[in-house]
Amino acid sequence: MGMNALVAAEKRLHRLLGQVEEWTVPRVRREDLATWGAVTRDDHLVKATSRLGPSRTSPMFLVGQLQPHPWPTLDGLRADGLAFRDSPGAGADDPIAVLHGGGRVEFHGEVHEGSAYHARREIVVVERKGRPENPFLRVTVLTHFTDDHGSLVAVYEEHILLREVQA
Amino acid sequence: LNVPELRFSWTRLDLFRFSAATGNAHRIHYDVEHARAEGLDSVVVHTTLHAVMLWRTLTAAVDEAKVRSFAWRNHVPLVADRAVVVRGQAERHEGGWRVTLAEHAIDDDTLVASGEALVDDEAYDG
Numbered sequence: 001m002g003m004n005a006l007v008a009a010e011k012r013l014h015r016l017l018g019q020v021e022e023w024t025v026p027r028v029r030r031e032d033l034a035t036w037g038a039v040t041r042d043d044h045l046v047k048a049t050s051r052l053g054p055s056r057t058s059p060m061f062l063v064g065q066l067q068p069h070p071w072p073t074l075d076g077l078r079a080d081g082l083a084f085r086d087s088p089g090a091g092a093d094d095p096i097a098v099l100h101g102g103g104r105v106e107f108h109g110e111v112h113e114g115s116a117y118h119a120r121r122e123i124v125v126v127e128r129k130g131r132p133e134n135p136f137l138r139v140t141v142l143t144h145f146t147d148d149h150g151s152l153v154a155v156y157e158e159h160i161l162l163r164e165v166q167a
Numbered sequence: 168l169n170v171p172e173l174r175f176s177w178t179r180l181d182l183f184r185f186s187a188a189t190g191n192a193h194r195i196h197y198d199v200e201h202a203r204a205e206g207l208d209s210v211v212v213h214t215t216l217h218a219v220m221l222w223r224t225l226t227a228a229v230d231e232a233k234v235r236s237f238a239w240r241n242h243v244p245l246v247a248d249r250a251v252v253v254r255g256q257a258e259r260h261e262g263g264w265r266v267t268l269a270e271h272a273i274d275d276d277t278l279v280a281s282g283e284a285l286v287d288d289e290a291y292d293g
Contacts, residue, residue: 039181039188040219058231060222064189064215071190080201081192097205100214102280104238165205 005094006164010137013089013126021085025062025117025145033113036061054113059154061111062119062145063103088123088139090162101138101159109153117153120144136163168264170228170255174273175220177212179247185213209246217241217280221268224253229264229286239282245272251279263287 030049036057037045049055072083078092087098111117125140139160145153177185183197194201195211202210218239225234245251250273257266268282 035188039185040216040223041175041181042219042223058222058226058234060218060231060237064219077192080205081194081198083192086193099244100241102214102238102240103218104236106236107234110232 005091005096006135006137006162008091009089009094009096009162010126010128012091013123013137013139016088016123017126018122018124021121023119025065025119027116028061028111028113030055030113032065033057033061036064040064056110056112059105059107059109059111059145059156062117062154063105063156086160087162088141088160089126089137095165096162097165099161099163101161103156103158105157106155107153108155109147109151111153112147115148117148118146118150120146130163134163136161168228168257168266170224170257170266170268172252172254173220173224173227174250174252176250177216177245177247179210182210182212182216182247185216189213189215207244207246209248212245212247214241217245217270218282220251220253220270221280221282224255224268225266225282225284225286228255228257229266233263233287233289235263235285235287237282237284239268239280241280242278245279249274257286260285 033055034046034049045057077083078087082098090096090098121143123139124142127138128135129138130136141158143156147153186196195205196213197210199209221239251270252273253268253270255266255268257264264286266284266286270280272279
């Protein structure tokens with residue numbers, strides 16, 4: 001059953017290749033940066049947000065806050081809690097586990113308090129990996145972040161792994 | 168360029184807070200029973216937090232505005248409360264630096280995640 005689910009997921013993913021999803025990262029508030037600093041235990045950033053003057057940080061903030069706005073409603077989540085849009089190709093009832101394998105970020109600018117950002121995300125590669133008896137899918141997703149003026153801030157390439165859930 | 172090692176350990180409370188802050192409802196990060204049903208020993212550290220640990224170690228040594236690219240790979244899941252150490256090594260590369268990073272579990276030295284960054288001598292914001 002799992003293998004069939006993986007084949008079905010692969011077919012869905014090939015249909016999704018090249019489709020673009022776009023969203024706006026709302027204007028970055030000082031408290032957003034403070035929250036990011038708090039949950040990543042970045043004391044330097046937390047302290048910086050308590051000083052006078054606008055704060056800034058690296059685009060790792062955008063990578064970490066990748067959840068597109070608005071948040072999905074409950075019917076936009078799989079049974080495992082993962083949003084459908086973060087588990088491309090995996091259907092609601094498929095015995096498919098979704099994991100992130102890693103990523104790569106190119107940096108072109110900083111993230112500034114008070115600025116909004118535009119994100120453009122696209123599935124660019126779908127590959128079957130692993131041994132024949134234990135295959136998985138590796139999905140490469142590319143997200144470009146630009147600022148209010150259209151200038152490129154960062155390019156994030158993430159690798160999402162889909163594998164059948166072991167019974 | 169000397170990259171000091173940093174140690175991290177994330178509690179279940181830390182992971183819950185990170186999930187909440189990033190709008191991530193994936194149950195493997197806060198629901199122990201669900202995580203076990205997926206074959207994991209407990210709730211697991213988010214992939215982005217692995218990136219954060221490597222990134223924090225990198226930027227303890229270099230100005231983050233000089234980092235041109237940063238890549239990381241997760242090798243095995245890391246469960247809550249399992250401590251890790253991140254170490255980095257830098258070598259000269261095309262007028263800047265190439266920094267390789269490795270995150271190991273402290274208890275048995277398992278390689279949990281690894282990464283690489285290319286760092287320039289000039290900041291991108293000038």
